[in-house]
Structures are given as structure tokens and as C-alpha cells.
Amino acid sequence: MWCSVQAGRQLMALFFFIIFIFFPFADSCRADELAAFLKKVEEKAVTVTSFSCAFKQERHLSIFSKPVLFYGNLTIVRPDRLRWEFNKPLGSVLVLDGSQGLRCSGNSKPQKFDITGNPVMRIVFRQLWAWMNGEYSRMREAYDISLLSDKTGIVLHPLEKAMASVVSTIIILFDSTTLQPVNVEIHESSGDKTLLQFSDYILNPSVNRALFTQCSSQ
Amino acid sequence: MNTKAVLIRWSLVLIVTMVGAFLARDVDLREDALDLLPSGAVEQDFTLLARLGLVNRIFISIDKAAMGEKQKQKLPDKELLSSAESVGKAFSASPFFKQVFYRLPEETNRFLYDQLWHHLPAFLGPADLREIEGLLAGDGLNKALIDNFVLLNSVPGIALKEQIRRDPLGFFNLVMKRLENLRGEIAVEVRDGYFLSKNGNSCLLWAESTVSLTDSQTAEKVQQEIDRILDENLTPGIEARIIGSLPHTLANARTVRSDLQRLLPLALAGLVILFLVAFRDLRALLVVMVPFLAAPAALGVVMLFHDTVSAIALGFGIVLLGISVDFAIHLFMGLSRGEDSRDNLLRKLQRPILLATASTLSVFMVLLFSQVPSHRQMALLAIAGISLASAFAWFLIPTLVKNKNRSNNSAHILLSRLSFSSPLRNFVAIPLWLLLVVSGLFAWPQLRYNGDLKTFDVSDPRIASQEKKFYESWGRKGEQSFIFSTGKSLSEALEKNDYINEALQARISGYQTIAFLLPSPVTQLRNIANWKAFWKMRHTSFMHDFQNGAIELGFSSIAFKPFFDWLAFEPEPISPENFVNSPLAPIFATLLRVPEHDVTGEPTKDEDLYLVATVVPESQVSEEILSAIEEKIPGVKVLSNASWRERVENLLRKDIIRLSGAAALLVFCMIICFFRSGRVVLAVLAPVLSALSAMAVFDLLTTRDLNLMHVLMGIMVIGLSVDYGIFMVCAMQEGISKTTVLAVSTCAASTLVGFGVLAFAVHPVLQSLGVTVLAGIGAAWPTALLVTPVLLGNPERAGE
Known part of the structure; x- marks a missing residue:
């Protein structure tokens, strides 16, 4: 009995020894892998100054009786122009040009905003850029970033209190060839989640500036 | 004249001078430009403005340094905001400043949502209820629900979910819009609690000096303190502009000083040469000095009637003593060059000197009845000074005439x-x-x-350029009118302020008031009664329509439970005192003053009264409207x-x-x-x-x-x-x-x-x-x- 206890203790000691000796090394390995992965994604992103794609959004909210599906298009011109447009089941548009934005929904009057003076919109656009702008290394100040075990994407945990109180985790999966985001999962602190699937990428298209200053796409 | 008589005369005069100097030893000089203002009603007006902190307030615009627009954008906002933060903290810690505002407290937003939402019905007036009624009419409710549905499914929905559940119809925005009414004409954006310009290149800070900024001596000390704070706290690439009465006071004082330093030696040299040429006698310099021996005694006389002496009055008063130098010159020249006996000459000079003194004194006697306090002091100083100076000249000048100099040049x-x-x-x-x-x-x-x-303000191109840049960043500020309401209690002052607001609301917009955000208890109770009556008629049908519409769109039955709970809650008014002492205090501070000490019993001084101000751009409102308000509401004072x-x-x-x-x-x-x-x-x-x-x-x-x-x-x-x-x-x-x-x-x-x-x-x-x-x-x-x-x-x- 005593022997088994003793052996158990020795095993535990060995286990902790291994943990203490090798864990930092394992951690450092992962950090290197993450850095390499982000570098690869960013190197690809540098070659893409603009893109447009279709997306499907699936919202799982406790206040909806069932998941809600929305379809739309996203257009981005780096570094600071974005158009997020829902086509069905209901149309709505969110555009940003620099710090000036516009939100249109149904027949309502378009609402102008300036992200410098609108904390909600500032958080929102920081999120959007977080998923889509391709400069992931620069996000390390705001997020704890880790690499998915299969190395197909990254996991972000907001560090800022205000952000963390709304969003707990963001998972971004990248296309293995184009290295553009194809799936984004946003897990909210309340348990609600949003799944986004991006497809039909067109890289570096010529984009009309008016797309980012008005809701109409004509 | 024998030596004994000479000694007695000089001793007597010197004794009077020394007694005067003794009386004037603790003279408390007030170097304040406001001494040029008439007393009475104007002084009271000024006191009101001063109490609101307008006289001693300075605005500091902390800017990204002069550089191209692109370079400015490259300079991180962090630098600007950290400079504003550290400058603001240093101002708050300085004994020279109070009421320092550079950032809204972090808890402001939470307070607004928690406290204001809870008491919202007390803040919504008839105009708001009409707006809500319009929102609910026709297809309005359904449209609002669709908007919410879309918003919740859009990207901002992540951040707005709880807000939409609690306030699906945007009632809270009705009150939040009123924060605009506190901004007045200044084009300011609040970001992270900081007050930023539209282009984000400037951050605004304002503070009230604890010492007078119209007094050049104290203004210099305040400027030194500001320079120290800015030197220690501004990061490279960030600069500051100061706007208010301070730069003007300093520019005026420094220009006067520089003028006097440049011109007085010239005048003095010119006078010495003139007297030496005219008199051909070194004693001439003593002759012109004699009348000024009266200065300390004249000041002593003024000190018998006044606790403090205006530096402006003192300066002018001493200058006016120069009038009696003329009497000394006439005496000296007459006695030293006149072709008659000394007694005869004195008799002949007595008449014009007495008459000239009397006529001069009569002019200053009249000035004693001026409405401007500094003029009265100046007159007293001149009367005492000229009387004594003439007497001194009469006594002493004959002692200086030794030999008749009959040679005419x-x-x-x-x-x-x-x-x-x-x-x-x-x-x-x-x-x-x-x-x-x-x-x-x-x-x-x-x-x-x-x-x-x-x-009287010196034209300083640097100040003009600073002010121009300031107004470019923060919007041009035109002339303003102030409507003050006072009360023994905060509720009383706020009630009058509500009446002012009602009177203005129907006529103009763009004025600065706290009435929308801080109504009086009376108004709050009236609003609550209206709110209850409003919902009593609509509650059942509203709940039915809302729930059905929400479920039809795909919302769960509990989606808007927080909103229904709030609607069922018995609304209560909020105590104005609690509101004033909340994190919103900085927002109210520019328009509201509470007595500095607890009021125990009946207030006796103006300082014991609560003061609420409404600021109206003069371009927006006519003099007639303002006069009508002043006449109609007792205890209200309009100052444009x-x-x-x-x-x-x-x-x-x-x-x-x-x-x-x-x-x-x-x-x-x-x-x-x-x-x-x-x-x-x-x-x-x-x-x-x-x-x-x-x-x-x-x-x-x-x-x-x-x-x-x-x-x-x-x-x-x-x-x-x-x-x-x-x-x-x-x-x-x-x-x-x-x-x-x-x-x-x-x-x-x-x-x-x-x-x-x-x-x-x-x-x-x-x-x-x-x-x-x-x-x-x-x-x-x-x-x-x-x-x-x-x-x-x-x-x-x-x-x-």
C-alpha cells in the first residue's frame, strides 16, 4: 500500500517535472507556429488591396424563436473602406469610408455616423476589421490570439473589458489556397452566436468609390 | 528766510509725508481692469457672470502640432488623449484652478442608462409623448420591430442586443438627444469621455481660475502655472492654445510695462534737460519734486475711506499731482526772477495759485460723484494730493529761492x-x-x-491668430445672451429654468440649457402624470399589437420582457440634488451653480442662492423675447x-x-x-x-x-x-x-x-x-x- 502511494507520488512528481520543463517549450513552439501562420496570411493579404464576396449569416440568438439566416455581399477596399450588404430576407446596408459611415435599413431614412464619436459603431467596425483586414499580427494588443490545432484558422479572445463583455470568442477559418477568411464564428458572452460563411471571392476588383458613400449599389 | 524757518517748514512737510506713508504702508492695490466699470447694476451683472465662472474661465485646446493634415492623422490619437489626460490631472491638482473638465467620468454612460432609464417618464414632456404617439400610429410599430429585427441581424446588433431588448422603440434616444442642448455652439464630439473636435485633431479642456484673471498680477501667476503644467505634461508633437480673458490681461499688462520701460526714461531725460535749460539751476529738480511729496499723504487719505485702492486710480491720481508741479514752477520762477520784493511777489502769486487750485479741485470734486468706483478713488486722491501739493509748494518753494536771478535768457x-x-x-x-x-x-x-x-484692449496678432485657430477647431462662437434663474432651493431655481425653457422652446433652437436633462420636481411630477395618462389609454392594445408583431417576425415571446417590465414599473421622479451630485456633474457645471456652503436657514447673500443659466445665441433671439421673459418670470435676469x-x-x-x-x-x-x-x-x-x-x-x-x-x-x-x-x-x-x-x-x-x-x-x-x-x-x-x-x-x- 505504502509502495503504491510512493509510486503514485513519484509519478506525480515526474508528471509535474515534465509539465514544468516542457510546457514553456510547447508554448513557444505554438507561438512560433502562430507567428508563421499569421505571416503567411498577411503576406497573402498584402497582395489583395480589395475584394468582394458573398456571405451567409446564421444568427443563433435566444431572443429569436429559431436561427435566422441572412444572405448578402461584402466589399472591402483596404485600408478603410467597407460595404456590408444584406440582400435577403430583408435588405440593409452598412458602409464605411474612413471614419464616416452610413446605415440604411428598409425604407427608413439613412443614418449617418462617425465612428470616432460613436462607441458602438467603433466596436462594430473594429470587429469587422478584425475578421477581414488581414493584418492579424497588429491585433495582438486587443486580442489573445491562438492557432487552431488543425492550423486552418485562429481563435481570438478580446482583451479589452468592454469588448469581452459582449464577445467571448471569435474563430476565423481561412481558405487553404487564397488564405482569405471563409468561416467566422462569433461567440457572445451571453451564449448567443453568429456564424458567417464567405464565398465567391473576387480579389482586387475595381470598385466604385460611391459604393462606400451611399446605400444604393447603382 | 532764516535757516530755522526753512528747517521748520521742511520738517513739517516731511512729517506730513511720513504720516501719510505710515497710513498707506499696508495699501492693498487692486490691479483689475474691471475697476473701469460703473458700479451698481452693471457690477451686479458682472457678479452673476463671475459666479457662473465665465469671467475667470479658460479654455485650453490641446492640439496636434501645426503640421500637414496627413501628418496629423499619422500622429496617434493616443498621444493627444494622454496629453489631455495628464494636463487635465495636473490642472485638477493645482491650487490655481477649480471646476476642471477634460473628461467625462467613466461611469457617465452607465449612470445615464441605469438612472435615467429608470426615471425616464419623469423626463419626457408633452412634445416627447406626441413623438411616441406618432411612432405608434399606423404602421409605425411594425416598422420599428422590423428595424430592430434587421439591426439585430446586422453586425452592430451584437453590441446593441440588450439595448434593443430593453428599449425597442428608442425612447431613451428622446432624452439622449437632449445632451446636444448642453453643448451649445461648441462643435464638440465626446469620445471615450474626452471632448474632441470634429476632425479629431484637438481635445478641449476648460477650468476656472481660483484667482482673478482680470488682475494682471494674479494673471501672471496663473500663466506661470499653466506654462509649468504644459511643459511637464504635453508630449512631443502636441501643443496647447489658451483662450479666455487671461491672454488679454497679460498682453495688456505686458504692453503697458514695455511701453513705460521704453518711454519713461525718454520722458524723464527730456524733463531734466527742459528744467535745467529753463531754470539754469540744479534746484529746479528739487522744485518739481516738491509736489510729489504729497503723494504718500494723499494715498493715506484715500486709505482712510477705502480698504483697497485701484492701481488704475493710483496711477492716474499720481499723474494728476503733476498739475501742482505747475504751481511750484510759477512760484519758483516768480520769486527768483520777479522784479519786486519777495513778499509782494508772494502776494501777487497767491491769487492765481489759489484760483487755479480751486478751479482744479472743483473739477475733481465733481468726479467724486462718478458711477465708476475707480474714478471716485482717483478724484479723492487728486483732491487730497493737489491740495497738499499746493500747500507744500507754497511752504517749501520759497525756501529753495536763494538769490534773485534777474538775468533773462x-x-x-x-x-x-x-x-x-x-x-x-x-x-x-x-x-x-x-x-x-x-x-x-x-x-x-x-x-x-x-x-x-x-x-482699451491691445491688439495682439498672436492672440488673434490663436483665437481664430480655436474657433476653426471648435466652431465660431457668436455673441451670447445669458438668462439666469435663481432660487433658495435647487428645485425653485430649476422650476424658473423650466419656464424659461418653455418660453424659448416654441421660438428658437440651438440654445444651451439643462432644462431637458434636469427638469424641476414639479415638472417631473407633471411629466409622470402625463405619461401614466398616455399609457392608461393605450397599454392593453399596445401590448397585444407589439407581442403579435414581434412573434410574427420571429422574436421569441420573452425577447422584449425587459421592456414590458419597465413599462409596468411605477415611475418616480428623481431628486435634482442626486442628479447634480452624480457623474453628470461636469455636464451641468457650466450652467449650474450651487451654494459653496450648506445653506442653513434663509439665504442672505446672492452666493447662497442656487443659480441656473440658459445660454442663447444672440443671432437666434430678439431683445423683445428676452425682455418679455425677464418681465414675466420673477427672479429671472437676462444678460445679453x-x-x-x-x-x-x-x-x-x-x-x-x-x-x-x-x-x-x-x-x-x-x-x-x-x-x-x-x-x-x-x-x-x-x-x-x-x-x-x-x-x-x-x-x-x-x-x-x-x-x-x-x-x-x-x-x-x-x-x-x-x-x-x-x-x-x-x-x-x-x-x-x-x-x-x-x-x-x-x-x-x-x-x-x-x-x-x-x-x-x-x-x-x-x-x-x-x-x-x-x-x-x-x-x-x-x-x-x-x-x-x-x-x-x-x-x-x-x-x-
Whole structure:
């Protein structure tokens, strides 16, 4: 009995020894892998100054009786122009040009905003850029970033209190060839989640500036 | 005069001087530009503005340093905000500042959502209920639900989910829009609690000085403190601009100082040379110093009546003592050069000196009734000073005359011939004098009195450029009107403020008020009653329609439970005191003042009253509307910049017209009583007429404005000119005209040298002062010499 206890203790000691000796090394390995992965994604992103794609959004909210599906298009011109447009089941548009934005929904009057003076919109656009702008290394100040075990994407945990109180985790999966985001999962602190699937990428298209200053796409 | 008598006289005078110096030892000098304002109603207005912190408030714009727009954008906002934060903290810690605002407390938003939402019905007035009614009418409810559905599914929905659940119809926005009413005309954006300009390149901080910013001495200390704080806390690439009364006070004080440092040595050197040339005697310097021995005693007299002395009054008062230097010069010249016995000469000089002193004193007696406190102090100082100085001159100057110096120099001979025997007098001097007087008569009605104290403000291009840049960043601020409501309790002041708001709401927009965000308890209870009545009629049908519409769109049955719970809650008013002491305090501070100490019992002073202000752009509202508000609501006071300035101007204008008229009448009556002949009176007053005409013509040819300084120096010029006339006439009547011509010329030349140099000053006040003296004395002097003898006629009696 005593022997088994003793052996158990020795095993535990060995286990902790291994943990203490090798864990930092394992951690450092992962950090290197993450850095390499982000570098690869960013190197690809540098070659893409603009893109447009279709997306499907699936919202799982406790206040909806069932998941809600929305379809739309996203257009981005780096570094600071974005158009997020829902086509069905209901149309709505969110555009940003620099710090000036516009939100249109149904027949309502378009609402102008300036992200410098609108904390909600500032958080929102920081999120959007977080998923889509391709400069992931620069996000390390705001997020704890880790690499998915299969190395197909990254996991972000907001560090800022205000952000963390709304969003707990963001998972971004990248296309293995184009290295553009194809799936984004946003897990909210309340348990609600949003799944986004991006497809039909067109890289570096010529984009009309008016797309980012008005809701109409004509 | 024997040595003993000389010693006794000097000892007596020195004793009086020393007693005066003793009395004046603890003089508390007030170096405040506000001393130039009339007392009474205007002073009370100013107190109200000061209580609201407007007089001693400074605005500091912390900016990304002057660089291209692209470079500015590259400079991280973090640098700007961290500079604002550390500068703000340093200001808060400084004993020179209070009410420092650079960032809204972090808990502001949470407080607004938690507290304001809970009491929201108390804040929603009839106009809000009408808006809600419009929202619920027709398809409005369904549209609002669809908007919410879309919003929740859009990206911002992640951050807005709980807000939409709690307030699906945007009731809270009705109150939040009112925060705009607190911003006034300043184009400010609140970001992370900081007050930023639209372009994000500037951050605003404001604070109230604990010491007066219109006092140049304390203003210097405040500026040193600001410089220290900015040096220690601004990061590279960030600069600061200061706007308010501080830069103006400092620019004025520094310009005056620099002018005096540059011009006083010149004037002093000029005077020394003039006296040495005119007297040819080193004792001359002692002669002109004698009247100034009266200065400490005069100050001592003022200290018997006043606790503090205005530096402006003291400065002018001492300058006015210079009038009595003329008496000393006449005495010295008469006694040292007159062709008669000392006693006879003293007797002959006694009459003009007494009359000149009496006429000068009568002018200042009138000034004792001025509405401007500093004028009254100045008058008291001048009366005491000139009386004592004349007496000192009478006592001491004879002790300085040792030997008769009968040798007449060439200037003396030339002046005497010019005055009494030159044919030029009749053919040139008289026509020129008449032309001058006629021109003066033509010019006077065309002058306008400009009581705007801004004309005394030195024009500093640096300040103008700073202000221009400030207004570019923060929006142009036009003239403003202030509507003050006061009360023994906060509720009472707020209730009056609500009435003001109701009166303005229907007519104008864009005014700054706390009425929307902090209604009085009475208004809150009325709002709650209206709210209940509103929902009593609609509650059942609303709940039915809302729930059905929500479920149809795909919302779960509990999606809007927080909203329904809130709607069912019994609304309560919020205590204004709790609200004022909340994190919103900085928002209210610029428009609300609570007594600094707890009010125990009935308030006795204005400082014990609660003060609430509404700020209205003057371009938005007519004088009639403001007057109607003031008349209709008791305890409400309207103060508009334009009307206040007009009131000050009117008061000063009336004061000056009244006082100048009274002084002129008094001097005129005194001269008539004394000389009793129209011709002689005209001869005496001829230099005065010339001085007034010359000043008027000069003004007409330059600014056409007559300001306070012109009038004050004008009084001195009249005092001196009338003395020239008196001395010339008496001298001719008494047969001592030769020495008097030289004495009058020395007096006039010394005044021109002493004050004339000020015409080259940069500061508008000093320049006005110099120019007035140059024009006035420049005309009175030749008139006394050339015109007075002709008008008097009968040169035989003048001793020729």
C-alpha cells in the first residue's frame, strides 16, 4: 500500500517535472507556429488591396424563436473602406469610408455616423476589421490570439473589458489556397452566436468609390 | 528766510509725508481692469457672470502640432488623449484652478442608462409623448420591430442586443438627444469621455481660475502655472492654445510695462534737460519734486475711506499731482526772477495759485460723484494730493529761492516779445485761434462716444491668430445672451429654468440649457402624470399589437420582457440634488451653480442662492423675447452681451456728460465770480477753448471716437489750460507777466514732454492719453501766450 502511494507520488512528481520543463517549450513552439501562420496570411493579404464576396449569416440568438439566416455581399477596399450588404430576407446596408459611415435599413431614412464619436459603431467596425483586414499580427494588443490545432484558422479572445463583455470568442477559418477568411464564428458572452460563411471571392476588383458613400449599389 | 524757518517748514512737510506713508504702508492695490466699470447694476451683472465662472474661465485646446493634415492623422490619437489626460490631472491638482473638465467620468454612460432609464417618464414632456404617439400610429410599430429585427441581424446588433431588448422603440434616444442642448455652439464630439473636435485633431479642456484673471498680477501667476503644467505634461508633437480673458490681461499688462520701460526714461531725460535749460539751476529738480511729496499723504487719505485702492486710480491720481508741479514752477520762477520784493511777489502769486487750485479741485470734486468706483478713488486722491501739493509748494518753494536771478535768457526775451509786442498776435494768432474754435465747434457734434472697453484692449496678432485657430477647431462662437434663474432651493431655481425653457422652446433652437436633462420636481411630477395618462389609454392594445408583431417576425415571446417590465414599473421622479451630485456633474457645471456652503436657514447673500443659466445665441433671439421673459418670470435676469455693453456705454456716457457739464459749469461760474468781466473771462478760458477744439479736431481727423481715456485726460488738460489762462491774466493784471510767460511755457513744455511721449506707446490707452495731451496742451499753450493777452487788451496794465 505504502509502495503504491510512493509510486503514485513519484509519478506525480515526474508528471509535474515534465509539465514544468516542457510546457514553456510547447508554448513557444505554438507561438512560433502562430507567428508563421499569421505571416503567411498577411503576406497573402498584402497582395489583395480589395475584394468582394458573398456571405451567409446564421444568427443563433435566444431572443429569436429559431436561427435566422441572412444572405448578402461584402466589399472591402483596404485600408478603410467597407460595404456590408444584406440582400435577403430583408435588405440593409452598412458602409464605411474612413471614419464616416452610413446605415440604411428598409425604407427608413439613412443614418449617418462617425465612428470616432460613436462607441458602438467603433466596436462594430473594429470587429469587422478584425475578421477581414488581414493584418492579424497588429491585433495582438486587443486580442489573445491562438492557432487552431488543425492550423486552418485562429481563435481570438478580446482583451479589452468592454469588448469581452459582449464577445467571448471569435474563430476565423481561412481558405487553404487564397488564405482569405471563409468561416467566422462569433461567440457572445451571453451564449448567443453568429456564424458567417464567405464565398465567391473576387480579389482586387475595381470598385466604385460611391459604393462606400451611399446605400444604393447603382 | 532764516535757516530755522526753512528747517521748520521742511520738517513739517516731511512729517506730513511720513504720516501719510505710515497710513498707506499696508495699501492693498487692486490691479483689475474691471475697476473701469460703473458700479451698481452693471457690477451686479458682472457678479452673476463671475459666479457662473465665465469671467475667470479658460479654455485650453490641446492640439496636434501645426503640421500637414496627413501628418496629423499619422500622429496617434493616443498621444493627444494622454496629453489631455495628464494636463487635465495636473490642472485638477493645482491650487490655481477649480471646476476642471477634460473628461467625462467613466461611469457617465452607465449612470445615464441605469438612472435615467429608470426615471425616464419623469423626463419626457408633452412634445416627447406626441413623438411616441406618432411612432405608434399606423404602421409605425411594425416598422420599428422590423428595424430592430434587421439591426439585430446586422453586425452592430451584437453590441446593441440588450439595448434593443430593453428599449425597442428608442425612447431613451428622446432624452439622449437632449445632451446636444448642453453643448451649445461648441462643435464638440465626446469620445471615450474626452471632448474632441470634429476632425479629431484637438481635445478641449476648460477650468476656472481660483484667482482673478482680470488682475494682471494674479494673471501672471496663473500663466506661470499653466506654462509649468504644459511643459511637464504635453508630449512631443502636441501643443496647447489658451483662450479666455487671461491672454488679454497679460498682453495688456505686458504692453503697458514695455511701453513705460521704453518711454519713461525718454520722458524723464527730456524733463531734466527742459528744467535745467529753463531754470539754469540744479534746484529746479528739487522744485518739481516738491509736489510729489504729497503723494504718500494723499494715498493715506484715500486709505482712510477705502480698504483697497485701484492701481488704475493710483496711477492716474499720481499723474494728476503733476498739475501742482505747475504751481511750484510759477512760484519758483516768480520769486527768483520777479522784479519786486519777495513778499509782494508772494502776494501777487497767491491769487492765481489759489484760483487755479480751486478751479482744479472743483473739477475733481465733481468726479467724486462718478458711477465708476475707480474714478471716485482717483478724484479723492487728486483732491487730497493737489491740495497738499499746493500747500507744500507754497511752504517749501520759497525756501529753495536763494538769490534773485534777474538775468533773462534769450528764450525768455523772445517769449515775452512774442506774447506782448509781436504784431503777429493780431494778424495771425487771433484768426488762427478763431479758426480752431470754429473747427472745434464743427467737430464736436460729429464725434461719437465709444464706451466699448474692448477699445482699451491691445491688439495682439498672436492672440488673434490663436483665437481664430480655436474657433476653426471648435466652431465660431457668436455673441451670447445669458438668462439666469435663481432660487433658495435647487428645485425653485430649476422650476424658473423650466419656464424659461418653455418660453424659448416654441421660438428658437440651438440654445444651451439643462432644462431637458434636469427638469424641476414639479415638472417631473407633471411629466409622470402625463405619461401614466398616455399609457392608461393605450397599454392593453399596445401590448397585444407589439407581442403579435414581434412573434410574427420571429422574436421569441420573452425577447422584449425587459421592456414590458419597465413599462409596468411605477415611475418616480428623481431628486435634482442626486442628479447634480452624480457623474453628470461636469455636464451641468457650466450652467449650474450651487451654494459653496450648506445653506442653513434663509439665504442672505446672492452666493447662497442656487443659480441656473440658459445660454442663447444672440443671432437666434430678439431683445423683445428676452425682455418679455425677464418681465414675466420673477427672479429671472437676462444678460445679453450686446445690451450689457450698450448699458455700460450708456451709463459711462451719461456719467461723463453729467460730470463734464457740472465741472465746466463750476469752473465757468468760479471764473466769472472771480474776474467779473466777460472779456477777462474769455481771456482766461481761451486756452481751454483751444484745448477742447484741438482735441475734437484731432479726434475727428483720426478715429472719430471719444473714449473714456480721452475724457479723463481731457479733464486734466482742461485743468491745466484754465490754469494757463488764470496765470497769464493775473500776471498781466499784477505786472509779473514776463516771468509768467516763461513759467507757463515751462509748465506746458514739461507736460508735453512728460505725456507727449506716450503718443508713441503701443498700448491704445497710453496712446490715447499721450495724443489727448499733445493736442490739448499743444493748442492751449500758444493760445495762453498769444491770444489771452490780446483778448485781455490793455497791455499797460500788464506792466509793459
